[in-house]
Amino acid sequence: MTMFWGRRGCGRITAALAATALAAGCATSQAAPGGPARPGAGSDGSPQARPQGSQGAGSGPAGALPRPGEVGRIKAGALPPVISSIPTKRKVVFLTIDDGWEQDPGFVRQVREQRIPITVFAMRQAVEAVGTPDRSGGQARFVGAGKWDYFRQLAEAGAPIENHTLTHPNLRLLGEAAQRQEICGASKVIRREIGARPVLFRPPFGNYNDATLQAAKACGMTAVLLWTATVQPGGKIAYQVPDKRLRPGDILLLHFRPNLERDFRILVSKIKRRGYELGDLQAYLKAAGVR
Template sequence: MTSGTWGTSWATRSAAAFMALVVTTGCAADTTGAPRAGGGRTSSPSASASPTPPPGPPGALPRPGEVGRLPRSADGLPPVISSVPTRRKVVFLTIDDGWEQDPGFLAQVRDRRIPIAAFLTRDAVEARGTTDPTAQGGRFIGAGKWDYMRDLRDAGATIENHTLTHPNLVTLGYDGQKAEICGTSTLIRRHLGERPALFRPPFGNHNTLTRRAAKSCGIDALLLWTATVQPGGKIAYQVPDKKLRPGDVLLLHFRPNLSRDFRILVNKIKRRGFELGNLDAYLKAALR
């Protein structure tokens, strides 16, 4: 893993998180939360039905001195990160695409104060074209589109970039990759009020052109993962001992039965003694 210099987009959206961090010196997973900077409350039913959440970002925040530093990238391009350097039993939940817009998932994120980073693909959010095979059969495909993602943001989730059409980026030249990444950042800003700071390349495939294009689009880092979550909330590990490790980044998708599978997953993580971390706050600490 490598690191680079954070841009102003990251600093702006992390200001609220670190104001809370200065006050609290570290919290358990369900103690704080608020929408990201730049995101106002909407009057949609799913957003207005819940009580006003407590102040501060959702999820566990890093304690002073807890997080190790990631080395800076020698080429000045956005770093590629797979996990967070910490010994604390904390993991991070991320979810990709945006096809299955399950109201039960949104309610859990909002009501249980669960920290989530959502990496959105335009075609998935807007239900354009052929539905991804893993999302086919869902009850809520494209049900709310950008309104749903706005409510998810207002529930405390961070909204990040996963391209317009979900291509294999390494098959594209620089201009093609830039169009996919910048186009998504512009779209997210138009609908949700701010540009994303993180980018996840489809399939995890990337090259130097990807990082160059991402930098030109205002992206601060590429985020991969250490484990994936399968139907039924089953965790598929990428390590031989098949166990969660401190700092793991878990990858979910907006697919059928999301609400049920998400509940199973969160309960499983907590039974194993892990907290759910605020990814924004931890990456800020790791890349200081």
């Protein structure tokens, strides 16, 4: 996917996923059928408070947590901050994954069984397999295989499901009202399907403008997340710095592409060989003053 640089939580569980949920250590209290699993949004889509860190002891990802005084502050302003890395000198990086086309069950197993911390930025059309999938990693096998059930499993494994719009447009080409429709609309869908309302936003292609930040704020986003490196097919890291290496606080961007299970295994092994830990992004953002 071309990038233009410029720029949790058990959800409601279907009967078919009950066994998986219990094995993953999810809480068993649920909302009535069709109702939200947690306090959510008003009828106009305005955000309500969203609980964080709801996994019990021994469940969820075992990501590195910030040490006292480790993380620098991210300057707060009237609009959500735009963040491409976390201000830390510790050798820790953060894994994020976008869209939702290729729903490989092996990836969920890796995240759950190895307790790998990831943050998911879901795009509705990709999750629901509407349109043309990203085949840049090869021939796809699992496009839309589980739809939102797949993302409920990721949430049950400890991965926050955040916002990547409804249809993946270039937001710079849209007015603020249209951008708000994309962002707020995606949050409503995720809240309904997962049971937790997103608080982080990733603009498609990394493209945003002032109207994007205004819309993101109106839709309850606390931060706009970019990245410092992308992960290409084969687990290859494509850096955006001249020295072509990992740096403390890097945010890495993956996509739900073919061969994800294999590529993810290669990536995690590569990061650890280089002496880096995988961090809990939400905990680090909180330590940096982003709520």
